[in-house]
Amino acid sequence: MRVGYQDGVVYDCLVTDTPEYAAGQAIASKQVPWMSNIKYGNYTVYFVVVVIFIAMVHRLYSIFSDASYRSQRARDRAATFSVELKSTSRSSDKISQHRETTRQVTRGVVAGDISRDASTTGASTPAETTDAVFDNQLVAEQSRDDTVDLKRDRLTDGLTGGPDFKRGLNGSDLDFVPNSNPSGLTAPVRKMVALVRYIGYRRFPTVWTETVGVPSSVGAVLLLGAGFLYLLLWCFIPRSYYKACIAMGSPPLGIRSGLMANALTPFIYAFAGKINIVTFITGTSYEKLNVFHRGVAWISFFFALVHTVVFLVQPAWEGGAKYLKEYFMATPQYTSGVVATVFLFVLSIFSLQFIRQRYYEAFLHVHWPVAIGYLGILFWHDTGALASWSFLWATIGVLLSGYLYRYFYKTNYLQLRRNWFSLDEAVLRVLDDGVVQVNVFSSIINKWKPGQHVYLRFPEIQPLGNHPFSVASLPEIIDKTDGTAKLRFIAKAHGGFTKMLYEQAAKKTEKEYQVMLDGPYGGVERDLYAFDDVCLVACGSGVTATIAFLSDLSNKLATVGPPTGFPMATQKVRFLWIVRNCRNIEWFRNEITNALESVPSGLIEVYIHITGNQNMDSKQEIRPFDSPHIVIEHGPRPKMNQILRKWSESFGRRTLVVTSGVRGLNCDVGNTVADLQKLVLLGKTNTHGIQYEEISLHTEMFGW
Numbered sequence: 001m002r003v004g005y006q007d008g009v010v011y012d013c014l015v016t017d018t019p020e021y022a023a024g025q026a027i028a029s030k031q032v033p034w035m036s037n038i039k040y041g042n043y044t045v046y047f048v049v050v051v052i053f054i055a056m057v058h059r060l061y062s063i064f065s066d067a068s069y070r071s072q073r074a075r076d077r078a079a080t081f082s083v084e085l086k087s088t089s090r091s092s093d094k095i096s097q098h099r100e101t102t103r104q105v106t107r108g109v110v111a112g113d114i115s116r117d118a119s120t121t122g123a124s125t126p127a128e129t130t131d132a133v134f135d136n137q138l139v140a141e142q143s144r145d146d147t148v149d150l151k152r153d154r155l156t157d158g159l160t161g162g163p164d165f166k167r168g169l170n171g172s173d174l175d176f177v178p179n180s181n182p183s184g185l186t187a188p189v190r191k192m193v194a195l196v197r198y199i200g201y202r203r204f205p206t207v208w209t210e211t212v213g214v215p216s217s218v219g220a221v222l223l224l225g226a227g228f229l230y231l232l233l234w235c236f237i238p239r240s241y242y243k244a245c246i247a248m249g250s251p252p253l254g255i256r257s258g259l260m261a262n263a264l265t266p267f268i269y270a271f272a273g274k275i276n277i278v279t280f281i282t283g284t285s286y287e288k289l290n291v292f293h294r295g296v297a298w299i300s301f302f303f304a305l306v307h308t309v310v311f312l313v314q315p316a317w318e319g320g321a322k323y324l325k326e327y328f329m330a331t332p333q334y335t336s337g338v339v340a341t342v343f344l345f346v347l348s349i350f351s352l353q354f355i356r357q358r359y360y361e362a363f364l365h366v367h368w369p370v371a372i373g374y375l376g377i378l379f380w381h382d383t384g385a386l387a388s389w390s391f392l393w394a395t396i397g398v399l400l401s402g403y404l405y406r407y408f409y410k411t412n413y414l415q416l417r418r419n420w421f422s423l424d425e426a427v428l429r430v431l432d433d434g435v436v437q438v439n440v441f442s443s444i445i446n447k448w449k450p451g452q453h454v455y456l457r458f459p460e461i462q463p464l465g466n467h468p469f470s471v472a473s474l475p476e477i478i479d480k481t482d483g484t485a486k487l488r489f490i491a492k493a494h495g496g497f498t499k500m501l502y503e504q505a506a507k508k509t510e511k512e513y514q515v516m517l518d519g520p521y522g523g524v525e526r527d528l529y530a531f532d533d534v535c536l537v538a539c540g541s542g543v544t545a546t547i548a549f550l551s552d553l554s555n556k557l558a559t560v561g562p563p564t565g566f567p568m569a570t571q572k573v574r575f576l577w578i579v580r581n582c583r584n585i586e587w588f589r590n591e592i593t594n595a596l597e598s599v600p601s602g603l604i605e606v607y608i609h610i611t612g613n614q615n616m617d618s619k620q621e622i623r624p625f626d627s628p629h630i631v632i633e634h635g636p637r638p639k640m641n642q643i644l645r646k647w648s649e650s651f652g653r654r655t656l657v658v659t660s661g662v663r664g665l666n667c668d669v670g671n672t673v674a675d676l677q678k679l680v681l682l683g684k685t686n687t688h689g690i691q692y693e694e695i696s697l698h699t700e701m702f703g704w
């Protein structure tokens with residue numbers, strides 16, 4: 001006898017031709033009709049779709065608000081500029097009259113001051129010196145007049161919200177574009193976003209992340225947790241777990257959980273693809289989605305386990321181990337189910353952080369074939385029951401579209417725009433101890449945005465290795481005939497590919513290497529030019545991600561002012577780079593110098609913090625920069641919360657903080673920016689009376 005229970009009734013599962021058994025079977029199928037299980041797959045999808053939808057709405061809102069803020073600020077800037085022009089020409093007429101009279105009347109009077117002033121003006125003759133002194137005095141007067149006119153005009157032009165003249169750049173207010181407070185209408189949205197960021201930007205302590213492998217982002221963990229809880233409730237709240245006998249039908253709990261695991265599959269694959277539909281809809285780049293790829297895979301694994309256990313328990317309860325074995329051998333889905341679960345286990349367990357960190361290549365080359373195999377096994381296991389294959393076809397659609405787009409459009413070796421397998425050239429150079437510069441010349445990958453990265457593969461150095469590096473340069477066509485651009489990468493040597501790269505460069509053979517490229521990917525989701533303040537914070541080689549922002553912003557800032565200038569809201573860029581020794585500064589000395597020199601003084605502030613041994617470092621000379629807007633200091637790691645809090649006092653309405661480097665830095669910056677959301681939440685104003693509208697964060701982790 002094989003005993004089964006249902007609603008307190010005992011059945012003999014071996015005797016199936018009794019009226020009691022037939023009644024039991026009728027009750028079982030009425031309680032949970034077979035086709036009704038389909039809804040659990042759908043419920044699973046709904047959750048993810050709703051989250052993606054919210055992300056899409058947020059993206060659209062950001063696009064709209066960035067565009068309108070940027071154009072409003074560009075108009076403000078143009079208005080300010082024309083006011084400056086007007087007031088300058090008005091006062092310059094007045095001044096030239098005044099200058100002439102003064103020059104004639106007082107030349108003799110100031111002659112006594114000539115010797116003192118000659119030293120400051122650098123003039124060689126008394127007449128020249130006198131003129132120079134007059135000019136200095138008059139320029140000062142002119143500047144005062146301009147300021148008065150400008151202030152009056154700004155007020156009368158109705159640039160509302162109490163223009164803040166103190167927040168002038170370069171000590172004067174002439175460069176400053178007055179701002180108004182954000183509209184009260186958008187306050188609820190602003191505060192909601194700030195609240196989400198207050199929680200979501202937080203980071204778990206690095207030890208947790210590095211030892212236990214918890215994702216560092218609190219927001220990601222909470223979102224995954226919410227999804228998991230939602231599915232747990234759908235799975236376990238319906239009380240129908242088992243059938244009296246397995247012959248009466250599959251255990252409902254096993255079916256539900258299996259369908260949930262199955263329905264998550266398209267999302268697991270979508271979150272992994274460099275090109276994927278989720279990135280397309282939400283703008284969130286694949287490397288930021290990777291945490292969801294892993295998290296959702298673990299959730300799927302959990303439900304696959306529930307599914308497996310329930311299907312093993314049901315026959316075991318009925319007829320013990322003997323019947324379980326019999327049933328197992330007689331049912332092909334048991335075999336395919338075990339294989340699928342083992343594959344999913346291998347995929348999940350080998351992606352644990354400590355394995356990926358130590359054996360990335362091995363992990364990668366096991367991961368993708370097993371992932372393809374897993375999908376095939378699911379087709380075999382699911383047999384198309386309960387619309388389960390629809391999730392698998394969706395997965396194939398996601399995979400294929402991503403791969404086709406990526407290989408035929410994003411790579412340089414399977415490009416539709418040129419011959420296949422024609423690669424680009426790369427030149428390697430040792431830049432510093434353990435640091436190699438890679439210059440790549442490509443006519444295919446010749447457009448990218450600051451902060452984006454490209455995958456490099458050197459068939460001669462490591463044919464299977466495909467590694468991401470941020471492009472440290474800006475897209476600039478160096479050969480107009482074929483549109484070739486130079487991509488500059490800086491790679492820090494670790495244990496594998498980067499070490500080989502460094503060793504090749506150290507041979508100094510001047511050799512040109514063939515390189516396979518794939519990219520660009522990533523970058524900031526938001527409009528970089530729609531923020532008043534941009535703070536770029538990096539340590540070590542993390543600067544490769546922030547330096548391009550600095551170069552780009554300085555290029556654009558150099559043109560702002562006249563209405564024909566680049567339309568942007570940016571008023572201040574702060575660039576902080578924490579390095580171990582002063583030699584590191586040389587990697588990007590030119591970029592930093594150019595940035596400081598190309599914009600009106602004070603628009604860009606550069607802070608370089610050297611954490612290495614000061615005595616050792618002082619033996620090496622730090623070549624000075626010719627700008628008062630760079631601060632280089634030695635000391636222990638700076639406290640990011642203090643720095644950002646200080647900076648935040650003068651943040652404009654909208655601020656973007658970009659951070660790149662080791663996990664600890666990203667953690668500190670993330671937590672501080674999370675705290676700073678209080679400024680928005682509580683409707684605080686900066687030291688100049690302007691309300692904070694948003695403080696947005698973008699992190700580059702150089703890993704996942």
Ligand SMILES: Cc1cc2nc3c(=O)[nH]c(=O)nc-3n(C[C@H](O)[C@H](O)[C@H](O)COP(=O)(O)OP(=O)(O)OC[C@H]3O[C@@H](n4cnc5c(N)ncnc54)[C@H](O)[C@@H]3O)c2cc1C
Binds near residue numbers: 361466469489
């Ligand atoms: C988006 C992004 C941009 C990056 N930009 C730069 C840059 O501009 N300059 C720079 O020096 N480094 C950058 N990195 C890091 C760089 O890709 C890794 O240091 C490099 O891949 C390590 O190769 P390896 O074989 O020498 O590593 P190993 O010594 O084998 O491992 C070192 C670390 O790198 C990780 N890693 C190894 N291979 C990869 C890979 N293919 N993808 C992701 N992580 C990997 C490992 O998990 C481990 O944590 C970036 C990483 C990412 C994700």
